[in-house]
Amino acid sequence: MSALRDVIRRVLLVGIGAPSLLTAIFLGLQISWLPELPDQVAIHWSANGADGFGTPKTYILLTIFTAWLLPIVIAGLTVRPVMKRTITTFNLRFLVGTAVWTSAFLGLALTLSLEIQRGISDAKQAPGIGAQMLWSLAFASLFTAVVVLLLPAVRRNSAAGEELVSLKLKPSETVLWFKEIKMSRVARWGINATNVVMLAVTLWCAVTAQWVVFTIFLISTVITVLATLSTTKFTVKIDETGLHAYPPLKFPRFEVGLAEIKSVAVRDVDVFAEFGGWGVRTNIKAKAVALKSGPALLIERKKKTDLVITMPDAKQAAEILQGILARSQDSR
Amino acid sequence: MLIRIDNDSSQSIYEQILTSIRADIANGRIVPGEKLPAAKELSLALGIHQHTVLHAYKVLQAEKLIELRRGRGAVVIGTGQASTELKKQLKQVAALAKEQGISSQTLVALLQETMAAESLGTN
Numbered sequence: 357m358s359a360l361r362d363v364i365r366r367v368l369l370v371g372i373g374a375p376s377l378l379t380a381i382f383l384g385l386q387i388s389w390l391p392e393l394p395d396q397v398a399i400h401w402s403a404n405g406a407d408g409f410g411t412p413k414t415y416i417l418l419t420i421f422t423a424w425l426l427p428i429v430i431a432g433l434t435v436r437p438v439m440k441r442t443i444t445t446f447n448l449r450f451l452v453g454t455a456v457w458t459s460a461f462l463g464l465a466l467t468l469s470l471e472i473q474r475g476i477s478d479a480k481q482a483p484g485i486g487a488q489m490l491w492s493l494a495f496a497s498l499f500t501a502v503v504v505l506l507l508p509a510v511r512r513n514s515a516a517g518e519e520l521v522s523l524k525l526k527p528s529e530t531v532l533w534f535k536e537i538k539m540s541r542v543a544r545w546g547i548n549a550t551n552v553v554m555l556a557v558t559l560w561c562a563v564t565a566q567w568v569v570f571t572i573f574l575i576s577t578v579i580t581v582l583a584t585l586s587t588t589k590f591t592v593k594i595d596e597t598g599l600h601a602y603p604p605l606k607f608p609r610f611e612v613g614l615a616e617i618k619s620v621a622v623r624d625v626d627v628f629a630e631f632g633g634w635g636v637r638t639n640i641k642a643k644a645v646a647l648k649s650g651p652a653l654l655i656e657r658k659k660k661t662d663l664v665i666t667m668p669d670a671k672q673a674a675e676i677l678q679g680i681l682a683r684s685q686d687s688r
Numbered sequence: 689m690l691i692r693i694d695n696d697s698s699q700s701i702y703e704q705i706l707t708s709i710r711a712d713i714a715n716g717r718i719v720p721g722e723k724l725p726a727a728k729e730l731s732l733a734l735g736i737h738q739h740t741v742l743h744a745y746k747v748l749q750a751e752k753l754i755e756l757r758r759g760r761g762a763v764v765i766g767t768g769q770a771s772t773e774l775k776k777q778l779k780q781v782a783a784l785a786k787e788q789g790i791s792s793q794t795l796v797a798l799l800q801e802t803m804a805a806e807s808l809g810t811n
Contacts, residue, residue, distance in 0.1 A: 528696040532733050534689045534725045591725075595733050669717065676690065 363438055363508055370503050371431025371452040375459035379424035382463040385471075386415055392474040398482035400569060406482040408569045415470045423463030427455035437629030438510060444629075445509040447639075451632055453504040461496035465489055518622040518651075518671055523679030527687065533594040533676050537667045539634060539647045547584050554580055587635035590645050592665060594677050596684075599655065601645055601665055608636055610645065612663060614684050618656040620677050622670045625652040653677075689718050689725070693734060698793070701736055705744040713753055713764060724754065724762040 393412045400408025434451050437443035468488035476482060525531060538544065554577040561570040586603045593600045598617070601610040627646040631637035637644045642654075642662035651670040655663045655677075667673065691708040693701055712718045724730075727745060731738040745762050748754045753766040785795045 526694060526696070528694055530693040530695065530734060532691045532693075532730070534730075536723055593725075593733065672690070672717075 360439065360441075363510055364435060366507055367431065367434055367438055367448070367452060370506050371434065371455050372428045374456050374499075374503050375424055375427040375431070375463075378459050378463050379419060382419050382423060382467045383416060385467055386412075386419065389470060389474055393470070394473070394477055394479055396479045397470065397473050398479045400572075401482075401485055402568060405484060406480060408566060409479050412470065415466050419463055419466050423459045423466070427459040430458070431455040433628050437626050440626065440629075441511060442626035442629045443510060445507075447629060447632060448510055449504050449507050451628075452507060453500050456503055457496045457500040460499045461492050464495055465492040468492060518674075520620070520622065520671065520675050520678060522682050523676045525679045525683045527683070530596065531594075531676060531680065533592075533673060535592045535667060535669055535673065536589065537592060537645070537647055537665070538589045543634060543648075544588055547588060551577070551581055551584060583635075588647070590647065590665075592645075592667060592673065594673060594680070596680060598680075599663075599677060610643070610663060610665075612655055612657065614681055616657050616659065617677070617681060618658045620674045620681070621654045621656070622651060622674045623654060625649060625664060625666055627666060691730075691734070701734075702740045702744045702747075705730075705734075705741065706747055709744070709748060710753065713766065718764050720764050720766070722764045723760065724764065726761050 390412055395411065396409045397412050397415070398406030398408065399410040399414050400406070431452050434443060434448055438448065465485075465488060468491065469485050472485065472488065473479065473482050523531070539547070554573065558570065558573040558577045561573050582605070586605045586607060588603075590601050590603050598611065598613040600612075602608075625644075625646065627634055627637075627644075627649045631639055631644050631646045634646055634648070637646045638661075640661075642664045644652075644664040644666070646652075646664065646666050648666050650666060651668065652664050652666040653670045653673050655665075657663065689709065689712050691705055693704050697704060699707070709718070709724070718724070724745070725733075727738050727741040731741045734741075745754065745756060748762075749756050751766070753764065754762045755765045756762055781795070785792075790798075
């Protein structure tokens with residue numbers, strides 16, 4: 357137990373402590389520079405130079421959100437899988453490392469982008485930020501590589517599969533199984549709320565902001581809405597030909613023919629620990645439709661990576677698929 | 689939702705679809721608010737005419753188990769979920785019927801007659 361406490365302590369130190377310390381330093385610098393900055397500063401650059409403008413407080417808000425809040429949420433989500441011993445060492449270091457890197461890169465990039473505007477009277481005179489981005493990239497990469505080494509290896513419990521009883525099918529039977537699977541209501545509400553906010557900001561930019569900023573938000577909104585439609589809800593169908601899984605937009609589709617299946621199993625999956633997040637995911641071993649942690653159908657494929665689909669009726673789905681497979685093998 | 693169609697069965701395909709969907713609702717495998725597959729999709733998957741599926745859906749709608757909504761398709765509205773006690777009794781009835789050599793169709797007919805009599809208040 358003390359070993360587990362030590363792991364959790366280090367995860368909190370690195371994943372929450374490091375972004376908090378970095379953000380405090382960045383905010384301290386930014387706030388100290390406020391008297392030296394013009395009322396409007398450059399907040400966006402393109403190939404032609406500074407082309408988006410806002411108040412210096414924009415930097416402070418962006419730093420709080422991207423260099424502190426977002427990273428500590430990502431790192432915080434690893435604590436439960438560590439306690440339940442469902443996360444691998446690689447995934448733990450990858451996820452916490454991502455949190456720390458995001459904090460270091462974005463925090464420094466924002467701070468340096470503000471620093472170069474000290475003493476100028478017109479934000480349009482703001483110089484380019486290419487060098488600042490490179491410095492931020494180098495710092496974030498080095499800093500993350502060092503602090504992630506503080507994270508120890510974790511001992512993961514092996515996930516036991518459920519015992520399955522194949523559905524017995526007569527040669528004269530046709531069987532069909534349909535299930536609609538969705539992310540949790542809280543997750544869907546959160547994603548839909550984000551889409552509404554993005555749309556509202558886009559409309560606000562259409563009226564008040566430069567066209568570049570408006571175009572960026574418009575494209576971002578379209579992408580997030582399309583992503584929502586293709587990753588938060590899936591129909592899973594099992595029939596005589598195999599398994600088919602597809603979202604309302606019908607893309608991406610997952611099709612597994614009977615001949616491709618090596619084995620079928622059911623086990624509990626911790627979506628965040630194993631796949632780093634929710635939606636359509638992938639890791640070294642498997643592709644996943646990972647909408648909710650819990651029971652999942654696991655299909656081992658002969659020539660491709662495994663397919664994992666989280667669903668409440670995973671056991672029934674697996675037994676039906678096994679039954680169809682057994683019958684097709686008997687009929688040969 | 690699981691649908692099993694036995695092509696050798698004396699029951700019509702649409703009756704077998706009805707039986708499958710009613711059983712899933714009664715067992716709580718499909719819950720109110722859940723959408724059934726579109727009639728076209730189900731008919732293609734089963735290799736039957738779309739009207740057969742629509743006929744089954746209309747019967748379920750008349751039984752107030754589903755609602756056919758324009759643009760949304762067939763949505764489950766009724767629970768009709770059998771209690772654990774009822775399921776236990778049904779298992780015993782099924783075992784008894786099997787012992788006496790009574791077919792499932794005869795048993796269903798007997799049950800329908802009994803429920804009709806119950807609702808009329810006669811025995």
